[in-house]
Amino acid sequence: MQADLLITNIGQLLPMNKQGPVKGKEMNELEVIEGAAVSIKQGKIDWIGSVGEASVIEADQTIDAKGKLVTPGLVEAHTHLVFGGSREKEMALKQRGVPYLEILKQGGGILATVHATREASYEKLLQKALFHLDRMAMHGITTVEAKSGYGLDAETELKQLKVVKAAMEKHPLDIVSTFLGAHAIPPEYKDDPESFLTVMSDLFPQIKAENLAEFVDIFTETGVFTVDQSRRYLLKAKEYGFDVKIHADEIDPLGGTQLAAEVGAISGDHLAVATDEGIKQLAASETIGVILPGTSFYLGKDTYAPARKMIDQGAAVALSTDFNPGSSVTENLQLIMSIAALKLKLSPEEIWHAVTVNAASAIGRGEEAGSIVEGRKADVVIWDAPNYLYFPYHYGVNHAKTVIKNGAVLYERQAVR
Ligand SMILES: N=CN[C@@H](CCC(=O)O)C(=O)O
Numbered sequence: 174m175q176a177d178l179l180i181t182n183i184g185q186l187l188p189m190n191k192q193g194p195v196k197g198k199e200m201n202e203l204e205v206i207e208g209a210a211v212s213i214k215q216g217k218i219d220w221i222g223s224v225g226e227a228s229v230i231e232a233d234q235t236i237d238a239k240g241k242l243v244t245p246g247l248v249e250a251h252t253h254l255v256f257g258g259s260r261e262k263e264m265a266l267k268q269r270g271v272p273y274l275e276i277l278k279q280g281g282g283i284l285a286t287v288h289a290t291r292e293a294s295y296e297k298l299l300q301k302a303l304f305h306l307d308r309m310a311m312h313g314i315t316t317v318e319a320k321s322g323y324g325l326d327a328e329t330e331l332k333q334l335k336v337v338k339a340a341m342e343k344h345p346l347d348i349v350s351t352f353l354g355a356h357a358i359p360p361e362y363k364d365d366p367e368s369f370l371t372v373m374s375d376l377f378p379q380i381k382a383e384n385l386a387e388f389v390d391i392f393t394e395t396g397v398f399t400v401d402q403s404r405r406y407l408l409k410a411k412e413y414g415f416d417v418k419i420h421a422d423e424i425d426p427l428g429g430t431q432l433a434a435e436v437g438a439i440s441g442d443h444l445a446v447a448t449d450e451g452i453k454q455l456a457a458s459e460t461i462g463v464i465l466p467g468t469s470f471y472l473g474k475d476t477y478a479p480a481r482k483m484i485d486q487g488a489a490v491a492l493s494t495d496f497n498p499g500s501s502v503t504e505n506l507q508l509i510m511s512i513a514a515l516k517l518k519l520s521p522e523e524i525w526h527a528v529t530v531n532a533a534s535a536i537g538r539g540e541e542a543g544s545i546v547e548g549r550k551a552d553v554v555i556w557d558a559p560n561y562l563y564f565p566y567h568y569g570v571n572h573a574k575t576v577i578k579n580g581a582v583l584y585e586r587q588a589v590r
């Protein structure tokens with residue numbers, strides 16, 4: 174048997190090959206193959222078997238995993254990848270206890286980044302996005318969702334979406350685009366959010382025609398968009414053929430979780446203050462809860478999403494960094510895995526489902542990313558970790574040793590001695 178690349182001596186292989194999204198207690202059932210080998214041909218997984226069986230394979234390149242953990246590339250289901258500037262000065266305000274929504278009300282927060290993004294050139298935004306994608310790749314991420322939402326005018330929203338499209342061509346990671354024009358109310362429409370939403374929804378035909386985004390998202394929150402406004406906006410997006418997502422129940426429990434289930438959103442994201450009724454409706458729906466505990470951590474909150482309850486009641490949960498310049502400034506999904514164990518009380522088995530197969534399902538890539546399955550894309554990571562339990566345990570560092578994207582080594586950590 175021939176192969177382009179053979180990975181052998183795998184201590185533990187997580188194939189993550191269940192049909193996603195994996196819901197409820199099934200998230201706790203993890204298949205682990207010990208003493209495994211994987212061969213890759215033309216960018217795809219060609220064969221999975223034991224180290225012994227692999228001896229008959231003639232490969233152009235062989236990687237000895239040295240008994241370490243091998244998993245699918247991580248899937249990052251919620252990022253605000255494209256933005257101008259940075260907001261390190263807000264950190265002091267947060268330390269003084271100024272709430273996130275108060276900073277926004279005063280024209281800071283998201284609106285500060287809107288200002289910087291409007292000012293930034295297309296080229297500058299692209300270079301910045303590529304830089305962050307590199308860092309994600311170095312942390313074992315092979316598929317990334319990217320939102321607009323720091324333009325809040327037609328011109329800048331389209332500029333952001335075009336940057337995402339260019340990044341798809343220039344960067345080896347797979348990128349999935351989301352239009353988040355309804356991310357905040359810009360100063361020009363301070364007293365007329367309805368008209369602003371019309372300006373944004375008027376972009377739907379062009380975004381569809383130019384294939385600039387697959388998903389439409391909205392921030393349903395106090396001082397931003399109401400549940401009613403969000404419902405109308407998202408239903409309109411669906412009429413144009415978009416799947417929808419919601420930034421829901423992040424700070425105030427307005428019922429965004431219920432709305433996500435009601436409109437058949439592919440995901441409801443944040444859900445930090447989801448109510449029991451919201452959890453019940455989420456669990457009964459096909460909507461995936463994309464939980465972003467880095468946000469609670471980074472905003473210094475004591476409240477974390479009731480992800481434990483969601484899974485116990487049968488919902489599908491994914492985990493993401495929410496990488497953005499304000500509420501979660503990290504490209505390291507491995508760190509989020511530790512926060513999920515410590516603060517959400519998820520098991521390592523649940524966490525691995527949440528960053529692979531379920532994250533892929535939450536961005537419409539359930540059939541191609543987040544799993545190691547014969548015939549699928551060869552997105553594979555060799556971790557400097559002895560087993561899958563090691564992840565939430567050894568926290569805050571990068572365990573990625575070798576990141577393979579479409580069958581080619583994309584990143585290899587250099588030894589210091
Ligand atoms: N909550 C709304 N939007 C982002 C934060 C964006 C920002 O603060 O710049 C989020 O998902 O956390």
Ligand SMILES: [Zn+2]
Nearest residue numbers: 251253420495
């Ligand atoms: Zn977000």
